[in-house]
Amino acid sequence: MQPICINGRFGDVFRGIHKTKGEVALKRLRIGGAGMDEEVIRRFEREADTWRRLKHPHVLEFLGTYKPEAHIYFVSPFAKNGTLLEYVSARPGINRVRLLWETSDAVDYLHRENVVHGDIKASNLLISDNGHVLLCDFGLAKPTHAQTSTALKGAGTLRWQSPELWNNEPRSFGSDVYAFAMTIVEMMTGKHPYHETKNSALITVRIVGGSTPEPKPAPRDWPNGLLDLVRKCWVVEPKDRPDACTLLASLNATPTLVRRCCMPPVEHFGLMVRAS
Incomplete structure (x- = not known):
């Protein structure tokens, strides 16, 4: 991942390269401490369940999830034109x-x-x-x-x-x-x-x-x-x-x-x- 980070309400967004999709954005959910892990995972699963079923030209595409050790990410196309x-x-x-x-x-x-x-x-x-x-x-x-x-x-x-x-x-x-x-x-x-x-x-x-x-x-x-x-x-x-x-x-x-x-x-x- 490239060291470019956008800090948002619940997570940080990085830019990366996917082997088949090319340039992508990875949204990493923040994990506060051991007591927060269960709530963070529930929030991650809820957002993933909602987002993955939304298919529309003006909704950012859901490409999947990425779960390396100690972190969880959403993967989506990288929007280089910004907000x-x-x-x-x-x-x-x-x-x-x-x-x-x-x-x-x-x-x-x-x-x-x-x-x-x-x-x-x-x-x-x-x-x-x-x-x-x-x-x-x-x-x-x-x-x-x-x-x-x-x-x-x-x-x-x-x-x-x-x-x-x-x-x-x-x-x-x-x-x-x-x-x-x-x-x-x-x-x-x-x-x-x-x-x-x-x-x-x-x-x-x-x-x-x-x-x-x-x-x-x-x-x-x-x-x-x-x-x-x-x-x-x-x-x-x-x-x-x-x-x-x-x-x-x-x-x-x-x-x-x-x-x-x-x-x-x-x-x-x-x-x-x-x-x-």
């Missing part, structure tokens, strides 16, 4: 509506398969070699009929979480839709939600209180209808939010967007890339 924000930051004229549509297509597919992703955000959206979205990181994904462990209730990334998750409600299709709207704002502005607030407790208060990171004044360079769609995804009651199929149809009807201004620099929130 969604990295990709659009380097391409100010890219059609962002297409990328959002592809993301909603992946989310709609998961929901039709009765799978809740649980952690939708731009850093969990990779870009394929031919420039298409690939939804990844299924560490919090679960079938809708599955029980949610106490350890994972409320899990996810703070700034993308919907208010009901703070009432100990399980992640749902509705919480995925809420996070997708956060991702729209993230991609269109180049900044993570609530970027002006650094204190986690204050962010939590804002989320629970119904304060959303809506851009103000309303951006003139957003396509007609996109901000209204975001607002609908942010309503307090999950059942009143549009479903993923509606998001897909709405984005399909959204005027094509080619931004004329430069994208702000990417802010690597919650993700550190380093070479060792």
